[in-house]
Amino acid sequence: MARTHGSRAEITGPLIRDAARRLFARHGFAAVSMRQIAAEVGVQAGTLYSYTADKQALLADLLRSHMEDLLAAWQDDPSRPALDRLRAFLGFHIQTSLERPEAVFLSYMELRNLTAENRAQIAALRRRYEDALEAILIAGEAEGTMAVPDTRLATMALIAMLTGVTNWYREGGRLDQDRVVAVYWDLVRGAVGA
Amino acid sequence: MARTHGSRAEITGPLIRDAARRLFARHGFAAVSMRQIAAEVGVQAGTLYSYTADKQALLADLLRSHMEDLLAAWQDDPSRPALDRLRAFLGFHIQTSLERPEAVFLSYMELRNLTAENRAQIAALRRRYEDALEAILIAGEAEGTMAVPDTRLATMALIAMLTGVTNWYREGGRLDQDRVVAVYWDLVRGAVGA
DNA sequence: GTCTATATATTGATAGAC
């Protein structure tokens, strides 16, 4: 895959991110060398430093853009019944998690390899995502259609439960994605007392 | 913390494991050097190789003994009502997870750094632990005290939910452990349709 | 924008003295 000189900036950047995401998720941040990432893309190691200040910033970019993508993609309508909104959140979260299992894994696993500043930034984004779910539970309580004594704890519990699908779900396995969503919806509906 | 020559084999072994567990959980397996572990214990790096074949075997020992401890500590009584057994499992799992958050974190995150053989061994132990929970759900269905259409999926969902407490629980935070258990018990009871 | 070449540091693991 060795290439001669030549500029391909528009595609090299995304390729670097794709390779880094895949390798970091598979082997762990510290276990992956810049040389490995470069080799996967088909450039030399030094070239990576035209796209990222250093290895840590590359990881931070991956986590930040993942959370920003999620927040941008989630569309909620507070005027709808809370149970409908909860069902939509569940479908959204499971689908996006299964679409991007590597980014999800990294987001939970590699926060510790960020600088304090970057870590705080990602944590704030994640908090906004959690708040989006908690808002639904609070609305359900107000409506009287849910019974959730501690909405903050329930939020953390439900997100952990839903994200857990990435631990065991395998494409082409026993269950397709719609079936998984249906089963989890039964569990979640019961958990919130609906 | 430099020490002179002298044998302290009985305490050095556990100290190495403690230091490795703490450092691996905090920084990641690949990010931690044998020299760091040795420095934490107060011995020289070469000494570690009297206690472990290599770095990977040290990680495997930590994960294996963690799962074996869990399996040995969990005492179930199949003659009791399934809901009582489920409540006991929940208390056991949350308590042990919060007692040993580093081992729990490692067990979920660092499987990828094991050899295929070691990984299969740990996976088998984890599977036994999951089966212990699923047996309770199956019993609940049979009794008619629970409604769990897919006991395998519910098992994975509940374990992910319960283990998630290690992501946010902080000693001395808003909630004490009993309160956490009480809130999660409400969620779990609802999820299994009881 | 990408390359080659390299400095500087650190790694996992081993050999042999005590």
Place this chain on the structure above:
DNA sequence: GTCTATCAATATATAGAC
């Protein structure tokens, strides 16, 4: 059982040519 010393490999990051 622990130490010192060291090998060989590999790491991140930078400088300068093209």
